[in-house]
Amino acid sequence: xxxxxxxxxxxxxxxxxxRQPRVHKTPHGDKLRELLTNAKLPSEDRPRxxxxxxxYESWINAMIQLSSTGESKVEDLVRLLNEYKRSxxxxxxxxxxGEFLYRQKGQLKLDNSILEEWFPWLIDPDIMPELQDTALxxxxxxxxxxxxxxxxxxxxxxxxxxxxxxxxxxxxIGRPAYLRASFTETFTPDSTDIKDxxxxxxAAELKTxxxxxxxxxxxxxxxxxxxxxPGSHYFLxxxxxxxxxxxxxxxxxxxxxxxxGKRTGSQVRKSYSxxxxxxxxxxxxxxxxxxxxxxxxxxxxxVERVRQILQNQVADLSNAVERGFx
Numbered sequence: 001x002x003x004x005x006x007x008x009x010x011x012x013x014x015x016x017x018x019r020q021p022r023v024h025k026t027p028h029g030d031k032l033r034e035l036l037t038n039a040k041l042p043s044e045d046r047p048r049x050x051x052x053x054x055x056y057e058s059w060i061n062a063m064i065q066l067s068s069t070g071e072s073k074v075e076d077l078v079r080l081l082n083e084y085k086r087s088x089x090x091x092x093x094x095x096x097x098g099e100f101l102y103r104q105k106g107q108l109k110l111d112n113s114i115l116e117e118w119f120p121w122l123i124d125p126d127i128m129p130e131l132q133d134t135a136l137x138x139x140x141x142x143x144x145x146x147x148x149x150x151x152x153x154x155x156x157x158x159x160x161x162x163x164x165x166x167x168x169x170x171x172x173i174g175r176p177a178y179l180r181a182s183f184t185e186t187f188t189p190d191s192t193d194i195k196d197x198x199x200x201x202x203a204a205e206l207k208t209x210x211x212x213x214x215x216x217x218x219x220x221x222x223x224x225x226x227x228x229x230p231g232s233h234y235f236l237x238x239x240x241x242x243x244x245x246x247x248x249x250x251x252x253x254x255x256x257x258x259x260x261g262k263r264t265g266s267q268v269r270k271s272y273s274x275x276x277x278x279x280x281x282x283x284x285x286x287x288x289x290x291x292x293x294x295x296x297x298x299x300x301x302x303v304e305r306v307r308q309i310l311q312n313q314v315a316d317l318s319n320a321v322e323r324g325f326x
Contacts, residue, residue, distance in 0.1 A: 025117065028109075035108060048091075070127060078296045089289060090285070090286060092110070094285055136175060138172070141198050178196045180194050203234050209263050225252070235255055237256075238256075239259050239260045258298065259298050
């Protein structure tokens with residue numbers, strides 16, 4: 001089941017699954033299809049990309065067809081993810097007879113868009129019962145980060161100049177929000193600014209390799225997000241760690257999750273762009289992939305953390321004294 005590029009640009013709602021099928025954004029599928037239109041793609045790689053698109057569609061269909069629930073469904077999704085990632089990393093990129101796919105994989109977002117497409121599949125009422133009868137949205141989003149007014153005291157426009165700053169999030173759970181600002185109590189059209197935005201109550205930055213610079217950038221982003229939305233939570237999720245672990249206790253990051261382990265050293269990686277090296281070392285790389293899959297226990301930890309957040313997202317203070325906590 002392939003999705004159109006137009007469908008990938010829409011905010012995707014969860015809940016009410018019994019009335020309509022779940023629709024997902026397709027950032028990875030879009031990147032594969034865009035690759036076929038890339039004039040720099042070597043002709044010998046074109047059939048391989050076409051085969052990968054077929055594998056991609058089979059992967060999506062396999063996830064759609066899952067009938068498991070709870071932890072079993074998480075396990076099934078992780079298994080399918082690892083199988084698909086292996087096909088991209090080994091069959092498509094590593095086995096290419098040229099240098100283009102390996103050297104350009106980061107810019108083309110061939111492998112790092114996989115998690116961006118896959119993570120929303122975890123946000124499922126079959127896995128998280130707390131999502132039943134909710135009206136949340138999930139997926140990549142431009143999330144609300146700040147509001148300011150661009151008007152001056154005697155602004156000729158007659159409007160306050162409401163402006164919203166947003167930050168791209170690789171993964172977010174939240175709700176759309178609609179804002180109005182006016183110099184009149186009745187919000188007359190000629191003096192009113194109307195804006196729409198998206199509030200991310202749970203957000204995650206998804207990285208293939210996490211280094212110290214990226215960690216510092218994420219620390220700043222998490223601070224901006226929690227200032228804008230104090231009830232929000234921010235996760236930093238990477239496949240491989242490319243730095244010495246740093247405590248996130250002094251930041252606004254809820255947790256840093258490492259899905260696969262330590263990144264291979266640069267002394268080894270520098271040979272990977274050479275097709276002859278890749279061909280002669282295929283078995284070693286395959287064993288390396290087998291030794292570093294996306295770890296089920298880390299994904300399950302993320303699911304449990306999200307479930308805990310969903311269970312505690314109550315802002316009603318009316319009976320705080322009777323309850324004994326707030």
